[in-house]
Amino acid sequence: MSPIESNLQQARRSIDAAIAGCAKTRQQEVSLVAVSKTHSADAVRAAFAAGQRAFGENYAQEGVAKIAVLSGLKPHGIEWHFIGPLQSNKAGLVAAHFDWVQSVDRLKIAHALSARREGPPLQVLIEVNVSNEVSKSGVAPNETLAFAREVAVLPQLNVRGLMSIIEPAADTNLQRAQFQSLKSLFEQGRAEGLGFDTLSMGMSGDFALAIAEGATMVRLGTAIFGARASKSPSQERAA
Numbered sequence: 420m421s422p423i424e425s426n427l428q429q430a431r432r433s434i435d436a437a438i439a440g441c442a443k444t445r446q447q448e449v450s451l452v453a454v455s456k457t458h459s460a461d462a463v464r465a466a467f468a469a470g471q472r473a474f475g476e477n478y479a480q481e482g483v484a485k486i487a488v489l490s491g492l493k494p495h496g497i498e499w500h501f502i503g504p505l506q507s508n509k510a511g512l513v514a515a516h517f518d519w520v521q522s523v524d525r526l527k528i529a530h531a532l533s534a535r536r537e538g539p540p541l542q543v544l545i546e547v548n549v550s551n552e553v554s555k556s557g558v559a560p561n562e563t564l565a566f567a568r569e570v571a572v573l574p575q576l577n578v579r580g581l582m583s584i585i586e587p588a589a590d591t592n593l594q595r596a597q598f599q600s601l602k603s604l605f606e607q608g609r610a611e612g613l614g615f616d617t618l619s620m621g622m623s624g625d626f627a628l629a630i631a632e633g634a635t636m637v638r639l640g641t642a643i644f645g646a647r648a649s650k651s652p653s654q655e656r657a658a
C-alpha cells in the first residue's frame with residue numbers, strides 16, 4: 420500500500436470516528452477534499468487510485484496545469500475545488516477548469532466567475548472570516564448572508580454554503596467558538612432558504628473538532644500528502 424493510500428484510510432477512519440462521536444441526531448456524512456497544492460500530479464493520481472475523488476488547489480496556474488495533466492481522470496469522476504485567494508484576472512481560468520470555488524468573498528469576483536463559466540454552473544462556497552483577523556480573506560460574519568443572497572442570483576453560480584479557515588489556536592475553546600459561529604451562520608442561511616448544504620471547515624490539525632461542531636466537508640492536505648515546504652495556509656495565502 421502506498422503511503423498516500425494508507426494516509427487516506429487513516430483520515431477516513433478518523434473522520435468516521437469523529438462522526439460517531441456526534442450525538443445520533445447530529446450525525447451526517449462528511450466529504451473529504453484532499454488538498455494537493457504544491458504536490459505533484461503523480462501524488463494526486465495515487466490518491467485517485469486509492470478512491471479519493473475531490474482535490475483542492477490554492478493557486479490558479481498550478482491547479483490548471485495539474486488539471487490538464489490529469490484530464491484523463493475527468494470522465495472517471497475527479498472533482499477539482501479551488502480553495503485559495505482569487506484575483507479577478509484569474510477568474511476566467513478558474514471558472515473554466517474547476518468544479519467548485521470555495522473562496523468566493525468579493526462580488527466582483529463572483530460576477531467574473533459567473534460571466535466566464537460555460538456548461539454546468541460552478542458550485543461555490545462563500546468564504547467567511549470568523550477569526551476577525553484583518554489581514555485574512557473572507558466576508559465579515561455579519562455581512563455573509565446578504566452577500567450570499569447577492570451571489571445566489573448569478574446565473575452560472577450555485578451557492579452551496581460556507582467555508583472558513585480557522586486560525587490555529589493553542590486554545591481549543593477558541594477554535595470551537597469559531598467553528599460554532601460559522602455553523603450558526605450556516606443554519607441561519609438554511610433557515611432563510613438559501614439552499615445551503617455544505618459547511619466546509621476543518622483542516623489536518625483541527626478536523627475532528629470541526630466535525631464535532633457540524634462540518635459537512637473537511638479539507639486535508641498534510642494528513643494525506645505529507646508536509647509542504649511552507650507550513651501555514653495563512654503564510655501561503657500571503658505569498
Ligand SMILES: *Cc1c(COP(=O)(O)O)cnc(C)c1O
Nearest residue numbers: 454502622623638639640641652
Ligand atoms: C492548505 C489548505 C488546507 C489544508 O491544510 P492542511 O493543514 O495541510 O490540512 C485547507 N484549506 C485551505 C484553504 C488551505 O489553504
